Amino acid sequence: MGWHTLLAAACCLVLALAACFPAAAATHRLAVIVDTDIGDEFDDSWALAYLLASPHIEVKMVTTAAHDTVKRAHIVAKYLTAYNASHIPIGIGIQQDDTIGPLYPWAADFPLASYPGGVHTDGVAAAAALLNASPEPLVIVALAPFVNLAALAKRFPAAAGRVTLISAMGGSIHTCYDGKPGPCPEYNIAEDVSASQALFAQTWPVHLAPIDTSQSTIDGPLFRALVAANNTADHPMVTTLLSSYCFWSQYKVCGPAGMLCCHNSTEDLFDPTAVFMTITQSGLLPDTPGLALTPLTLRVSASGETLSDPSGKLVNTAIHWLPGGEAWFHAAFIDTLLDFTT
Numbered sequence: 001m002g003w004h005t006l007l008a009a010a011c012c013l014v015l016a017l018a019a020c021f022p023a024a025a026a027t028h029r030l031a032v033i034v035d036t037d038i039g040d041e042f043d044d045s046w047a048l049a050y051l052l053a054s055p056h057i058e059v060k061m062v063t064t065a066a067h068d069t070v071k072r073a074h075i076v077a078k079y080l081t082a083y084n085a086s087h088i089p090i091g092i093g094i095q096q097d098d099t100i101g102p103l104y105p106w107a108a109d110f111p112l113a114s115y116p117g118g119v120h121t122d123g124v125a126a127a128a129a130l131l132n133a134s135p136e137p138l139v140i141v142a143l144a145p146f147v148n149l150a151a152l153a154k155r156f157p158a159a160a161g162r163v164t165l166i167s168a169m170g171g172s173i174h175t176c177y178d179g180k181p182g183p184c185p186e187y188n189i190a191e192d193v194s195a196s197q198a199l200f201a202q203t204w205p206v207h208l209a210p211i212d213t214s215q216s217t218i219d220g221p222l223f224r225a226l227v228a229a230n231n232t233a234d235h236p237m238v239t240t241l242l243s244s245y246c247f248w249s250q251y252k253v254c255g256p257a258g259m260l261c262c263h264n265s266t267e268d269l270f271d272p273t274a275v276f277m278t279i280t281q282s283g284l285l286p287d288t289p290g291l292a293l294t295p296l297t298l299r300v301s302a303s304g305e306t307l308s309d310p311s312g313k314l315v316n317t318a319i320h321w322l323p324g325g326e327a328w329f330h331a332a333f334i335d336t337l338l339d340f341t342t
Contacts, residue, residue, distance in 0.1 A: 029058040030282045031136050032167075033127055035093070036271075037066040037144035039075050040101030042248050044143055047271035048076070049241050050333060051141065052083050053340035054275075056284045061130055063091035063123040065144035066191060067099040071108075077115045078107040082240040084342035086116045089130075091123025093148040102251035106244050124148050128156035131163065141278055142168035143271040145191040150198035163204055167281070169274035170196075171210035171306035173296070173319050179215070183305045186211055190304025197300045200313040207281055208298075209318045210306065213291055214273035216326060219265035222334045227263050229338055237340050269333070276329045277318055288332075289325040291318035 034051060038044035051057050062080070064072035069092045080086050090112075112119050120126035127148070131138055140163055142149060153160045169188060176184035189196045199206075229235040230242045246262040254261040273291075280290035296319075299312035321329075 028284065029056055030139060030278070030284065031058050031060050031134070032139045032141050032278070033060055033130065034062045034141045035065050035144050035148050036062060036076070037072065038064065038079075039072050039103040041270070042103070042245055042252070042267045043269055043271040045075075045079070045103070045241065045244060045248075046266060046269060046333075047141075047143055047275050048079055049083070049237055049337060049340075050272050050275045052080075052085050053237060053336045054279060056279050056282065057275075059085070059088055060134070060138065061089050061091055061127060063093050063127055063148055065093040065146075065148045067096050068104075069093040069095050069123070070112075071098075071100040071104045073112060073119060074110045075103055075107040077112055077119070078110040079240065079244075080117065081110075081115070083237050083340075089118045089120060089126065090115065091120045091126040093123045094151055096147070103244060103248045106247045124151045124155060127152060128159035131156075131159040134162070137164035138162065139165045139167055139278065139282075141275065142166055142170070143188075143274060145188050146170075146195040146199040147192050150192075150195035153198060153202050160202065160204070166199070166204045166206045167274060167278040168206065169209050169214055169271050171208050171298070171317070173210050173212050173306060173308075173317060175210075175212040175215070177211060177215065182211065183307060184211075185304035186306070189300055189306055193300060193302060193304050196304065200298065200300055200315075206313065206315045207277060207293060207318070208306075208315050209270075209274040209277045209291065211270070213318045213321055213326075214270040215268050216273070216330070217265050217268055218330050218334065222330055223265055226334055226337065234341060235338065236342050238337055241337070272333055273318075273329065276333065281316075289322045289328050291325060292320050292322050293317060294319050 036044045062076050073092050172182040172184045172186045174182050176182040229238045249262040277291050280288050293316040296317045297312040298306050298315050299309040
């Protein structure tokens with residue numbers, strides 16, 4: 001059974017629609033800077049592919065965040081090159097130490113010096129320059145601890161003032177990891193509490209996708225549709241993505257069996273949920289069921305919890321899905337990856 005058949009069956013099964021996702025050219029694309037700690041968990045890799053494949057998003061720059069940001073840049077450069085997106089500049093974020101996740105060896109030998117889009121050693125300054133020069137509003141899609149964003153606000157306040165929106169994965173409101181009652185310290189918030197508190201002190205509008213809605217996986221017919229497109233000439237993005245996922249899975253999930261178990265399901269889709277939120281809240285897909293954003297006043301505690309506080313920052317927070325929204329997200333995510341051609 002080909003991936004077209006699998007995908008059609010999956011869409012109709014999940015969404016109960018006669019026609020799942022009619023192709024249509026986007027009349028407008030949302031310009032974004034992506035800030036990512038790619039290389040540790042795999043959700044950043046899923047999210048980067050989703051952003052690049054979406055007809056509704058135009059990625060203007062990718063900055064790397066947290067710990068060894070140079071090594072993360074190798075991963076980003078390899079992905080962008082494989083996806084025929086090597087015109088996109090890469091900004092190396094603040095280097096904290098030499099800690100890096102299990103995906104780095106997959107891209108360790110990729111030469112940054114010859115990357116066509118350019119690699120900026122001061123990624124925060126590069127992002128500021130892009131913000132100052134951009135004739136259009138820019139959204140920052142924040143998929144990492146907020147180290148770079150806090151530095152942007154401190155070093156380049158005028159450029160920071162040109163940010164239209166921070167659309168971020170982060171926080172825990174009522175639900176913690178593995179469905180346990182929340183709130184609890186969520187990684188992107190708690191990894192650098194001072195940076196998170198600095199972010200919440202800014203006047204930036206913030207949309208937040210917390211654990212409450214972003215902890216889900218895709219398996220079954222939808223994921224099998226993705227696997228069916230692997231190693232086919234029409235789907236180089238899927239092939240690269242699954243190859244790197246299997247590499248990562250060996251070290252992170254299932255040991256030597258990683259090359260097999262990676263064909264069963266995705267990892268938790270924390271960051272892709274934030275991407276879906278970015279797309280659907282942009283107004284580009286007005287009839288799409290998605291996430292319900294609730295205005296909450298939040299503060300970041302000393303332990304990295306996102307707590308309700310009347311004197312906190314007003315944050316539009318995706319604490320629950322609209323009816324059918326999560327199923328639509330899963331199908332739209334897979335469909336977007338399958339529709340992408342380089």
